[in-house]
Amino acid sequence: xxxxxxxxxxxxxxxxxxxxxxxxxxxxxxxxxxxxxxxxxxxxxxxxxxxxxxxxxxxxxxxxxxxxxxxxxxxxxxxxxxxxxxxxxxxxxxxxxxxxxxxxxxxxxxxxxxxxxxxxxxxxxxxxxxxxxxxxxxxxxxxxxxxxxxxxxxxxxxxxxxxxxxxxxxxxxxxxxxxxxxxxxxxxxxxxxxxxxxxxxxxxxxxxxxxxxxxxxxxxxxxxxxxxxxxxxxxxxxxxxxxxxxxxxxxxxxxx
Amino acid sequence: xxxxxxxxxxxxxxxxxxxxxxxxxxxxxxxxxxxxxxxxxxxxxxxxxxxxxxxxxxxxxxxxxxxxxxxxxxxxxxxxxxxxxxxxxxxxxxxxxxxxxxxxxxxxxxxxxxxxxxxxxxxxxxxxxxxxxxxxxxxxxxxxxxxxxxxxxxxxxxxxxxxxxxxxxxxxxxxxxxxxxxxxxxxxxxxxxxxxxxxxxxxxxxxxxxxxxxxxxxxxxxxxxxxxxxxxxxxxxxxxxxxxxxxxxxxxxxxxxxxxxxxxxxxxxxxxxxxxxxxxxxxxxxxxxxxxxxxxxxxxxxxxxxxxxxxxxxxxxxxxxxxxx
Numbered sequence: 341x342x343x344x345x346x347x348x349x350x351x352x353x354x355x356x357x358x359x360x361x362x363x364x365x366x367x368x369x370x371x372x373x374x375x376x377x378x379x380x381x382x383x384x385x386x387x388x389x390x391x392x393x394x395x396x397x398x399x400x401x402x403x404x405x406x407x408x409x410x411x412x413x414x415x416x417x418x419x420x421x422x423x424x425x426x427x428x429x430x431x432x433x434x435x436x437x438x439x440x441x442x443x444x445x446x447x448x449x450x451x452x453x454x455x456x457x458x459x460x461x462x463x464x465x466x467x468x469x470x471x472x473x474x475x476x477x478x479x480x481x482x483x484x485x486x487x488x489x490x491x492x493x494x495x496x497x498x499x500x501x502x503x504x505x506x507x508x509x510x511x512x513x514x515x516x517x518x519x520x521x522x523x524x525x526x527x528x529x530x531x532x533x534x535x536x537x538x539x540x541x542x543x544x545x546x547x548x549x550x551x552x553x554x555x556x557x558x559x560x561x562x563x564x565x566x567x568x569x570x571x572x573x574x575x576x577x578x579x580x581x582x583x584x585x586x587x588x589x590x591x592x593x594x595x596x
Numbered sequence: 597x598x599x600x601x602x603x604x605x606x607x608x609x610x611x612x613x614x615x616x617x618x619x620x621x622x623x624x625x626x627x628x629x630x631x632x633x634x635x636x637x638x639x640x641x642x643x644x645x646x647x648x649x650x651x652x653x654x655x656x657x658x659x660x661x662x663x664x665x666x667x668x669x670x671x672x673x674x675x676x677x678x679x680x681x682x683x684x685x686x687x688x689x690x691x692x693x694x695x696x697x698x699x700x701x702x703x704x705x706x707x708x709x710x711x712x713x714x715x716x717x718x719x720x721x722x723x724x725x726x727x728x729x730x731x732x733x734x735x736x737x738x739x740x741x742x743x744x745x746x747x748x749x750x751x752x753x754x755x756x757x758x759x760x761x762x763x764x765x766x767x768x769x770x771x772x773x774x775x776x777x778x779x780x781x782x783x784x785x786x787x788x789x790x791x792x793x794x795x796x797x798x799x800x801x802x803x804x805x806x807x808x809x810x811x812x813x814x815x816x817x818x819x820x821x822x823x824x825x826x827x828x829x830x831x832x833x834x835x836x837x838x839x840x841x842x843x844x845x846x847x848x849x850x851x852x853x854x855x856x857x858x859x860x861x862x863x864x865x866x867x868x869x870x871x872x873x874x875x876x877x878x879x880x881x882x883x884x885x886x887x888x889x890x891x892x893x894x895x896x897x898x899x900x901x902x903x904x905x906x907x908x909x910x911x912x913x914x915x916x917x918x919x920x921x
Contacts, residue, residue, distance in 0.1 A: 555710025
């Protein structure tokens with residue numbers, strides 16, 4: 341079985357966002373593998389360990405993303421593809437087109453992705469890719485079972501758990517709780533340096549700038565109004581609670 | 597310039613969710629006098645159609661079929677594409693909910709168009725639709741325009757004004773029949789397990805009572821659930837509480853997890869890590885209860901009580917009961 345895992349490198353979730361000239365600043369920022377994609381990588385490696393599978397990780401993003409792919413290789417993936425040609429960058433539509441061109445170069449039985457990235461958070465790319473490839477998808481999985489050609493996904497649907505069946509090839513996306521991603525071992529890190537990592541360009545993929553051109557555009561980026569600290573109540577506890585409930589009822593009008 | 601707008605009704609457990617009316621409000625504004633239709637997909641949902649007509653839709657397209665009883669992307673795609681073919685809208689709005697989040701990208705890629713996810717505001721700027729949406733879970737925001745036709749967007753519940761009651765309206769209801777083929781039914785829902793909760797959905801809740809590491813155990817959520825029950829609130833959690841195994845990940849609020857914007861957010865025993873604050877600091881009123889007066893959560897709280905949540909929360913429950921009695 342051949343598994344493709346979609347990976348994005350993102351800001352660590354503890355990073356604050358700084359803007360300069362309307363652009364998010366990246367200097368000094370700690371980058372990580374998008375946490376949802378870590379679940380995807382871990383799941384692919386577990387399938388590989390349980391049977392016979394080859395795991396390819398792919399990322400569309402700037403060259404710094406190589407670090408994320410190397411980490412995935414160190415976790416146990418076999419091969420990496422990095423689409424870091426800036427001509428390949430656009431919006432979610434473009435990314436799906438690029439990933440589809442990469443996926444079509446091989447025969448993947450299973451594609452696993454995070455259900456969204458913690459930076460843009462649009463949650464579109466993986467599902468768009470499934471649609472582009474004409475294969476079914478099951479999103480936000482907290483459990484995945486692959487038995488031969490049959491896939492059973494346990495899907496988190498706003499708290500409800502849906503048990504969904506499909507047949508390979510299929511694309512699935514990971515929700516939190518799918519597994520507990522491993523840290524790369526020292527030996528894994530050593531091996532990762534020798535595993536193949538291929539850079540691909542627009543020309544390599546046989547695409548034109550026109551066919552992957554973005555369909556949406558960000559016209560402005562801004563920070564929210566900083567929230568100011570409010571009132572710390574004082575007095576004995578029951579007095580504080582009574583004051584709070586009264587304020588929520590008659591001043592804020594959010595209860596009662 | 598007027599445009600035709602289609603709102604995809606968000607139905608959960610046979611009920612219409614509020615976000616549908618919020619989308620109708622946005623669609624009516626965005627349509628600039630153009631026709632506004634609602635797509636109602638499901639099985640035995642026709643009874644909801646009339647209400648939608650009264651709620652401000654000029655037209656309600658209903659696809660009622662057993663294949664649509666449980667959501668699957670293939671069958672819903674087929675039904676929605678049929679409505680698209682008949683109505684040819686220039687704007688399609690879906691909820692940023694379990695269904696909308698999953699269905700919107702399917703439709704967008706099929707149509708080869710751009711999509712805005714999780715929009716919290718829609719405005720018309722020089723005749724062009726501009727959507728505001730969070731990035732980094734709300735640590736920053738962007739304004740986005742879609743250059744393709746149609747424009748597709750998912751709308752975050754609780755953020756847009758619903759249409760004012762307009763009793764004068766009575767939109768027409770039109771049933772469409774769709775035949776589903778094997779390729780539309782590539783995924784099959786075998787079972788749905790409804791998890792125990794207060795029954796109020798986190799993303800649409802007006803009030804959320806949320807617990808962090810301070811709840812100390814799975815049982816520690818009990819007083820929070822009691823408070824939530826009297827308030828009609830949903831119960832959420834921080835990553836700390838989920839990672840510690842006190843609760844299910846589906847309850848997690850934050851940059852990893854759900855982003856919420858209720859009217860009232862009550863944070864109990866939550867210190868306020870940056871990634872948690874990103875997921876809740878747009879709430880209208882924030883109450884923090886924490887033993888540690890230095891906890892960062894107090895910096896975003898409108899009201900803070902420094903104290904043990906196991907003392908404060910039951911007192912609050914009693915006080916709210918008194919108020920509502």
